Amino acid sequence: MRVLIVEDDVTVGQYIVSGLKESGHSTEIASDGLAGLKIATEGDFDALIIDRMLPQMDGLSIIESIRREGNNTPVLILSALGEVNDKVQGLKAGGDDYLVKPFAFQELLARIEALVRRSLLNEDETSLSFGGLFMDLITRKVSRGEIEIRLKPREFQLLEFMMRNTNQVVTRTMLLEAVWNYHFDPQTNVIDVHMSRLRQKIDKDFDLKLIHTVRGVGYALQLSE
Amino acid sequence: MRVLIVEDDVTVGQYIVSGLKESGHSTEIASDGLAGLKIATEGDFDALIIDRMLPQMDGLSIIESIRREGNNTPVLILSALGEVNDKVQGLKAGGDDYLVKPFAFQELLARIEALVRRSLLNEDETSLSFGGLFMDLITRKVSRGEIEIRLKPREFQLLEFMMRNTNQVVTRTMLLEAVWNYHFDPQTNVIDVHMSRLRQKIDKDFDLKLIHTVRGVGYALQLSE
C-alpha cells in the first residue's frame, strides 16, 4: 500500500511514517501544502493522509484541487484539536474520513486500511455475477435472470463468498473463517442450515442448480456437477 | 510463518510448498519420516504438515516423538483416502488437525493458519485477565472475582477485544472491524447497545468500573478514569 502523508509537524509525520512502514506499507511525505499537491498529482497512491493546517496551501484546498482533476484516491484528513473542528466541511471538500489529533496510531491504521479496502472494491467491482446470478454489492440486491431474490444479511455474505470463489470447493472451515469470523469449531451445523436456506432462494425454482455439495468436503458454486 | 512439510509424494509436496510460498510463508520439506523428525527437532517451525504414511517412520510416530520432547508445534496430519481413516487415533497421537487427501489447497491454508493462530494464542495465553476479570478462551467462560458471568457470543467477542487492548482507547471503527467484521459504517448504534449490555454484566454489581467511555472517541478497558 502506497501512502502519501502531507504534514508539517515533523514529529507527527515521522510517527505516521514509521508506523506505516512497520505495517508493511510504503510511504512518501511532504511537509507543505504545495509540495503535497505536486507529489499527490504526480504519484500513484492508494491513500493520502493530509493535515488540515499546512504552510503554503491548506489541506482542504489540496483535496479540492486533486478532486477537480478527477483523482479519487481516498483521503484521510488530520485535524488538530482546537482547530475548527468541522467534519462536515472536510468531508464536503472531498475527504473520505476525518481524524482528530492526537490519535492512537492503531486508529489511523484501521481507518486508512478501511478506506483503501473500500476504494479498491469500488474500483474493481461494485457487483459480482456468475451463471445468471447477479449480485450488487452496493445496493445489496441479488437476482437470478429477471427474478429478484431477497437475501438476509448472513445469506448475502455467504453467497458473496461463494461468488468470489466459484468453480472450487469451499470448505466449512473456510466459510467459518470468512463469513462467520469464527476461529474455532462451533460444533453445530450452522453452515448447512444457512446453505440450505440459500439454496431455497437461489436454486429451488430453477432447473440448473448452482450450489453443489461436495460430500465430506464442503460446497461449490459451479454450473455443472 | 515457517512450515515444515513431511511428505514422500513429491507432487503433493511441491504443490503445498509452492502454495504456501505464494501465500508468503517459508517452507522446508522432508520426504521420509526419519529426515522429517530430525528437521522438526532441530528447526524452529510455526507448524508441521505431516503425511500419515511415510517411508522409514510413519507420521504418527514422528508426532509422538516430538511431543515426548515437549515440542508443542501444531501439527496438521495428512492422510490419503483409503488409509485407515481414524481421526481419533491421529489426534490422540498429538496431532492438532486432520486433513484427508485429496484436498483443496485453500482448505489446507485455512486450517494451517487457524492452527497457528490458535497456537500463538495458546502459547502466551489460553485465557485473559485484567483487573479481577478472567476470561477462559477455551471454555468461553468469564468471571469477575468469584462471580461467574454468562456472556452471549457477541458480548464475549467484544470483551475479548477489549481485554486484548486494555489501557487504551478502542474506537468504534476498530470494534466494527475486529468484532463485527464490518468495513463500513452501519450508521446505527450497535456498538453502544452491546457495550451497554456488557456493562450491565461486567460492571453493574461492582464499585470499580472497568469499562470507561471516552467521549467522542470510543471506549477503554482500564482501572481508573
Added chain:
DNA sequence: CTTCAACAATAAGAACTCGCATAAAATCTC
C-alpha cells in the same frame, strides 16, 4: 443387492442481535 453408518438437508422453536425511540449525560453557547 441389501444393510448400515456416516453425512447432509430441513423444519421449527429458542436464543440472540439489531435498530429504534427515548432518556440521560456531557459539552457548548450565550
Added chain:
DNA sequence: GAGATTTTATGCGAGTTCTTATTGTTGAAG
C-alpha cells in the same frame, strides 16, 4: 449557570440467526 446541542445509555420489539431433532441421502461393506 441555564438552555441548547451533541453524544452516549438503555428498554424493548421485530427480525434474524442458531441449535436441536428428525428425516433423507450417499457410499461402503458384506
